[in-house]
Amino acid sequence: MPVVESRCVVPVDVNTAFAVSQTTGEIRKRWDPFIREQHFEGGATRPAKGVYTHTVQRFGFRMQSEYVSYNPPRNVGMKMTKGSWFFEKLAGGWRFSPVEGQAGMTLAVWRYNFTCKPRWLAPLAERIGVVVLGRDIERRIKGFARGCEDPVVLAAVEDRRL
Incomplete structure (x- = not known):
C-alpha cells in the first residue's frame, strides 16, 4: 500500500x-488549497470519531470520509467511504506534537495511504498516485503552515475556544 507523508514545524x-x-x-479555505467545499453529514456540526464529511476537492473530485479517530490535540484520522473511481482505499492521519526544546512550536506530520483500482492498473496508477498525491499533500501542509501564521485563522480558532 503506497504511503505519502509531509511534515512541517509551525x-x-x-x-x-x-x-x-x-x-x-471560509476559514478552512483560507489555508487549505485542497478543498473547494466541505461539510459535515448526518446532522453533525463538529468533528468526532464516527462523523462523516463530504468534500469537494479543488478539481471537483467528490469524496465522503469518516473520522476513524479524533484525539485532540494529538491526532486525527479519516478514511474515504465513497469517492473517486480510481481510489479503492484512501486514509490519512494527522499528528501534532510539541517540538522538544522549542516552546510554542509544533511538529505536524500528515500521512496518507491508498490503493488504486482497477487492480490491473494499480501498479502504474499507484506510482503516479504517490507523485500526484505527494505534491497535493505537500501543498496542503504548506497551506496549513501559512494558516498557523494567519491572524484571521488564529482569531477564528481563538473565538471558538471562548
Missing part, C-alpha cells in the same frame, strides 16, 4: 495547531 502550540487543522468553512 510556530504555535499543539492545541492551536490541532484547532487550525479542524477549521471549517
Whole structure:
C-alpha cells in the first residue's frame, strides 16, 4: 500500500495547531488549497470519531470520509467511504506534537495511504498516485503552515475556544 507523508514545524502550540487543522468553512479555505467545499453529514456540526464529511476537492473530485479517530490535540484520522473511481482505499492521519526544546512550536506530520483500482492498473496508477498525491499533500501542509501564521485563522480558532 503506497504511503505519502509531509511534515512541517509551525510556530504555535499543539492545541492551536490541532484547532487550525479542524477549521471549517471560509476559514478552512483560507489555508487549505485542497478543498473547494466541505461539510459535515448526518446532522453533525463538529468533528468526532464516527462523523462523516463530504468534500469537494479543488478539481471537483467528490469524496465522503469518516473520522476513524479524533484525539485532540494529538491526532486525527479519516478514511474515504465513497469517492473517486480510481481510489479503492484512501486514509490519512494527522499528528501534532510539541517540538522538544522549542516552546510554542509544533511538529505536524500528515500521512496518507491508498490503493488504486482497477487492480490491473494499480501498479502504474499507484506510482503516479504517490507523485500526484505527494505534491497535493505537500501543498496542503504548506497551506496549513501559512494558516498557523494567519491572524484571521488564529482569531477564528481563538473565538471558538471562548
